[in-house]
Amino acid sequence: MTVTLADVAARARVSPATVSRVLNGNYPVAATTRERVLRAVDDLDYVLNGPASSLAAATSDLVGILVNDIADPFFGIMAGAAQSEIGVPGDGTARAGGEKLAVVCNTGGSPERELTYLTLLQRQRAAAVVLTGGALEDPAHQAAMAAKLGRLADAGTRIVFCGRPPLPENDAVAAALTFDNRGGGRRLTEHLISLGHRRIGYVAGPQERTTTRHRLEGHRAAMRAAGLTGTAVSPEDDRLTVHGPYDRRSGYEATLELLRREPGVTAIVGANDSVALGASAAVREQGLRIPEDVSVAGFDDLPFSVDAVPALTTVRLPLYEAGARAGRLAMGTETPPPGGIATIRAELMVRGSTAPPRGDRPA
Amino acid sequence: MTVTLADVAARARVSPATVSRVLNGNYPVAATTRERVLRAVDDLDYVLNGPASSLAAATSDLVGILVNDIADPFFGIMAGAAQSEIGVPGDGTARAGGEKLAVVCNTGGSPERELTYLTLLQRQRAAAVVLTGGALEDPAHQAAMAAKLGRLADAGTRIVFCGRPPLPENDAVAAALTFDNRGGGRRLTEHLISLGHRRIGYVAGPQERTTTRHRLEGHRAAMRAAGLTGTAVSPEDDRLTVHGPYDRRSGYEATLELLRREPGVTAIVGANDSVALGASAAVREQGLRIPEDVSVAGFDDLPFSVDAVPALTTVRLPLYEAGARAGRLAMGTETPPPGGIATIRAELMVRGSTAPPRGDRPA
DNA sequence: CTGTTAGCGCATTCAT
DNA sequence: ATGAATGCGCTAACAG
Numbered sequence: 001m002t003v004t005l006a007d008v009a010a011r012a013r014v015s016p017a018t019v020s021r022v023l024n025g026n027y028p029v030a031a032t033t034r035e036r037v038l039r040a041v042d043d044l045d046y047v048l049n050g051p052a053s054s055l056a057a058a059t060s061d062l063v064g065i066l067v068n069d070i071a072d073p074f075f076g077i078m079a080g081a082a083q084s085e086i087g088v089p090g091d092g093t094a095r096a097g098g099e100k101l102a103v104v105c106n107t108g109g110s111p112e113r114e115l116t117y118l119t120l121l122q123r124q125r126a127a128a129v130v131l132t133g134g135a136l137e138d139p140a141h142q143a144a145m146a147a148k149l150g151r152l153a154d155a156g157t158r159i160v161f162c163g164r165p166p167l168p169e170n171d172a173v174a175a176a177l178t179f180d181n182r183g184g185g186r187r188l189t190e191h192l193i194s195l196g197h198r199r200i201g202y203v204a205g206p207q208e209r210t211t212t213r214h215r216l217e218g219h220r221a222a223m224r225a226a227g228l229t230g231t232a233v234s235p236e237d238d239r240l241t242v243h244g245p246y247d248r249r250s251g252y253e254a255t256l257e258l259l260r261r262e263p264g265v266t267a268i269v270g271a272n273d274s275v276a277l278g279a280s281a282a283v284r285e286q287g288l289r290i291p292e293d294v295s296v297a298g299f300d301d302l303p304f305s306v307d308a309v310p311a312l313t314t315v316r317l318p319l320y321e322a323g324a325r326a327g328r329l330a331m332g333t334e335t336p337p338p339g340g341i342a343t344i345r346a347e348l349m350v351r352g353s354t355a356p357p358r359g360d361r362p363a
Numbered sequence: 364m365t366v367t368l369a370d371v372a373a374r375a376r377v378s379p380a381t382v383s384r385v386l387n388g389n390y391p392v393a394a395t396t397r398e399r400v401l402r403a404v405d406d407l408d409y410v411l412n413g414p415a416s417s418l419a420a421a422t423s424d425l426v427g428i429l430v431n432d433i434a435d436p437f438f439g440i441m442a443g444a445a446q447s448e449i450g451v452p453g454d455g456t457a458r459a460g461g462e463k464l465a466v467v468c469n470t471g472g473s474p475e476r477e478l479t480y481l482t483l484l485q486r487q488r489a490a491a492v493v494l495t496g497g498a499l500e501d502p503a504h505q506a507a508m509a510a511k512l513g514r515l516a517d518a519g520t521r522i523v524f525c526g527r528p529p530l531p532e533n534d535a536v537a538a539a540l541t542f543d544n545r546g547g548g549r550r551l552t553e554h555l556i557s558l559g560h561r562r563i564g565y566v567a568g569p570q571e572r573t574t575t576r577h578r579l580e581g582h583r584a585a586m587r588a589a590g591l592t593g594t595a596v597s598p599e600d601d602r603l604t605v606h607g608p609y610d611r612r613s614g615y616e617a618t619l620e621l622l623r624r625e626p627g628v629t630a631i632v633g634a635n636d637s638v639a640l641g642a643s644a645a646v647r648e649q650g651l652r653i654p655e656d657v658s659v660a661g662f663d664d665l666p667f668s669v670d671a672v673p674a675l676t677t678v679r680l681p682l683y684e685a686g687a688r689a690g691r692l693a694m695g696t697e698t699p700p701p702g703g704i705a706t707i708r709a710e711l712m713v714r715g716s717t718a719p720p721r722g723d724r725p726a
Numbered sequence: 727c728t729g730t731t732a733g734c735g736c737a738t739t740c741a742t
Numbered sequence: 743a744t745g746a747a748t749g750c751g752c753t754a755a756c757a758g
Contacts, residue, residue: 002518004751015729020753030727045514050486051417052751055734060414062487070443070467076434083433083469101483103466104433106446120450120464123413124425151408155365248670277670284672307611307640309647309672367735378745383737393743415735418750730757735750742745 003046012040023048054125059156063087063102063330064121066114068133070106072246073302074272078132078162078323079104085327086128100127100331109206111141118148121157128158128330132323134211135164142167149173162326163317165210166341175329175336177322177344181211181299184315184346185218188269188297191313191348193226196356197267197295200228201258202241203251203279205271215271215299216241246271251278259286266294266357273298273305273314280308280353291355301349310352317346366409375403386411417488422519426450426465426693427484429477431496433469435609436665437635441495441525441686442467448690449491463490463694472569474504481511484520491521491693495686497574498527505530512536525689526680528573529704538692538699540685540707544574544662547678547709548581551632551660554676554711556589558719560630560658563591564621565604566614566642568634578634578662579604609634614641622649629657629720636661636668636677643671643716654718664712673715680709 005023009016014033021027022037029037040046054060063086067075087102105121107114114136121129129152135142146167149159153172166176192200202219205212223229242257244250251270255278258265268283270276276298283294290296290310298305301316322344328334368386372379377396384390385400392400403409417423426449430438450465468484470477484492492515498505509530512522516535529539555563565582568575586592605620607613614633618641621628631646633639639661646657653659653673661668664679685707691697 006751016752017730017754018728021728024753028727033727047482047514048486049418049488049751050483051414051423051488052734053753054414055412055418055736056751056753058734058753061483064466069439070433070446071436071439073434073436073439076432076436076439079467080433080469080471084471087468099479099483101468101480101487103427103468104442105450105464105466106443108443108447116462117464119410120413120424120462123411124464125412125414151410248666274667277667280672281670303611304637304640304667307644308670309643369735379736380738380746381744384744387737391743396743412735415750416737418752419735419737421737421750728758730755732753732755734753737748737750739748740746742743 003044004049005046008037008040008044008046011044012037058125059127060125061100062121062124062126063100063128063130064117064126065102065104065130066107066117066132067104068107068109069246070104072274074300074319075132077302077319078326081320081323082130082162082327082330085324085333086331102327111136111138115141115144115148118145118152122148122152122155125155126152126157128160130160130162130326130330131164132162132326133164134209137208137210137213146172158330158332160326160329162322163211163344165214170340174340175326176341177326177329178341179211179317179322179344180346181214182218182221184299184317184348185215186222187218187346187348188299188313188315189219189222190225191350192267192269192295192297192354193222193228195295195354198228199262199265200240200267200269201255201262201265203254203258203268203270203275204241204243205246205275207243212243212271219269240265244275246275248274248278248281251275252282253278255279255282256286259283267354268294268296270296270298273300273302273312276305276312276314276353277308291353293358295354295357297354306351308353313351313354314349315346316349318344366407367412368409371400371403371407371409374407375400421488422490423488424463425484425487425489426463426491426493427480427489428465428467428493429470429480429495430467431470431472432609433467435637437663437682438495440665440682441689444683444686445493445525445690445693448687448696449694465690474499474501478504478507478511481508481515485511485515485518488518489515489520491523493523493525493689493693494527495525495689496527497572500571500573500576509535521693521695523689523692525685526574528577533703537703538689539704540689540692541704542574542680542685542707543709544577545581545584547662547680547711548578549585550581550709550711551662551676551678552582552585553588554713555630555632555658555660555717556585556591558658558717560720561591562625562628563603563630563632564618564625564628566617566621566631566633566638567604567606568609568638570606575606575634582632603628607638609638611637611641611644614638615645616641618642618645619649622646630717631657631659633659633661636663636665636675639668639675639677639716640671654716656721658717658720660717669714671716676714676717677712678709679712681707
């Protein structure tokens with residue numbers, strides 16, 4: 001019923017092996033023979049049987065990209081960039097083999113689903129896997145991940161981290177691109193402090209996530225350095241920090257809570273831009289103006305942040321560039337950084353949503 | 364080196380066939396035997412060889428979800444919803460077979476890449492394919508798509524459309540969920556007209572896309588019904604319409620162009636919410652206020668639209684529900700609508716970004 | 727440069 | 743309810 005490689009071989013009057021060589025292009029074949037084979041492929045509308053090919057070759061052309069939340073442009077931008085480096089030449093052909101199939105898998109932030117997806121990709125004998133976004137800090141899960149990644153690597157799957165801190169013993173991970181979340185968080189809060197803010201509310205991401213912790217640590221480091229809090233996490237820190245998911249609703253609700261706890265806050269920092277947008281809505285709903293009464297800041301610099309009113313002060317992460325680089329690393333078309341680890345700089349973007357607090361002036 | 368089914372069989376002291384039956388669960392196996400097999404699976408850390416399994420069974424557990432732009436939440440929301448219905452039980456196990464691997468493929472809006480991805484999924488013998496978003500109206504591409512989808516369907520791949528109009532002769536497509544873009548566009552413009560607007564600029568999406576055309580047709584139908592334009596596309600229509608990609612930058616630039624062409628416009632409609640956000644920025648940059656001087660409206664009601672200032676009047680599409688339903692249709696866990704086609708309602712959301720034009724009052 | 731041969735690991739007959 | 747045998751379609755030696 002379905003056309004096989006043998007059918008193509010018969011029509012082109014060559015052996016199946018020759019057809020295979022033409023399609024995979026990894027072997028010298030006479031030009032005229034190649035032509036004949038390709039014509040037969042087109043004539044018969046032949047499509048390579050991926051499973052058979054993968055079985056025989058003991059590797060597949062599948063590349064998995066794991067994301068925490070596919071509806072969040074933070075991940076969409078990275079995933080799209082990675083995919084554009086990995087997959088699909090875009091000339092519509094794909095008659096032959098060799099094209100990678102870059103696919104995005106949405107874990108929804110669930111550690112179980114993360115592991116399950118890795119198993120599924122292992123089952124498919126994936127050529128590479130890119131893991132984006134922060135990791136869960138639960139020791140049991142980290143151990144399970146390390147074990148799973150080790151097995152994947154042993155089976156020949158190349159593993160790349162993008163926006164995720166490297167594992168302690170990362171024999172498995174070929175390369176890790178990690179964002180300077182701590183530095184970005186610190187510079188952002190330093191900016192607010194230099195404007196004169198002293199009581200700064202922080203709407204953090206979910207607990208036990210590396211991204212959450214690093215951004216918060218940067219914030220607290222800046223506060224400490226300015227003598228605004230103790231050296232350890234103090235009750236004061238806790239009172240001005242609320243955790244929640246990385247979405248606008250969390251920013252909205254946490255900000256209402258912060259304003260209730262401490263009406264004297266003059267600035268709210270969101271763990272990311274979506275949170276900051278929700279925070280802005282809450283601030284306004286309380287009859288306060290941005291930035292005159294309360295400054296608001298975010299993190300990531302997603303495309304919509306510049307269109308917020310007023311434009312959102314935030315920390316820019318080069319998501320597209322990082323994703324593209326991760327894609328090239330997964331393909332093996334870029335040499336890994338020394339030690340397999342590269343830290344990607346986070347740049348402070350000062351815009352209209354932050355200003356000196358009422359009746360104050362910059363330091 | 365790598366553990367195979369035969370290894371599991373040896374350890375469990377059963378035949379390979381029995382192990383296969385346990386893993387696929389489609390066959391009666393004694394409880395004690397099953398236990399023994401599953402224990403051996405865990406002991407050996409066995410992972411099914413997907414390619415071998417797919418080759419023997421002539422079908423795979425891969426499900427593809429095609430999107431135009433993975434960085435756009437419009438697609439991310441639908442894809443995430445579909446994926447949550449299709450894949451990954453989330454209990455972390457996935458020891459056995461039967462789990463579907465739902466993966467998202469980013470075409471970037473390119474018709475060639477769309478076809479290439481379909482070929483790649485065909486090569487993998489995908490169990491199902493979900494195509495989201497509008498289609499290109501180029502006849503050559505449509506013919507190529509119809510042919511490709513036909514071949515996929517013949518090979519046993521279930522095909523579902525989500526937010527895409529059905530094909531003329533859709534034997535191949537199991538089900539098509541299509542948004543009422545025309546109706547939504549019409550109701551939105553009717554709303555503006557009822558507020559008293561007469562000169563309404565329209566920032567459309569890219570040419571030759573069904574979504575673009577349908578939304579624009581709805582807009583023009585409302586204009587015509589109000590006697591604000593001729594029955595056909597008139598020069599006037601053209602003068603107040605600018606096409607561009609579905610992003611904020613397009614909205615920004617097109618709006619500057621519209622304000623230059625016709626300073627008397629009192630309202631700008633964006634083809635989607637991102638475009639509307641860019642339009643808002645442009646309007647403000649010209650020193651005009653929203654909605655006092657110029658009303659702005661969008662389409663889709665993405666999560667950030669309610670946080671715009673003022674909150675964006677738009678047309679709500681139930682993206683999550685549609686994606687989830689498409690996922691179930693792809694899995695075969697929901698019966699297709701009569702005729703295989705269902706139209707999904709678009710709901711007008713009136714918010715603060717639209718108001719009567721200066722010195723006017725509602726009709 | 728090309729043909730021949732022998733599995734890859736599993737699902738599925740058919741037996742029992 | 744379980745075991746034995748066959749072949750899915752292709753790639754990768756190995757010859758020539």
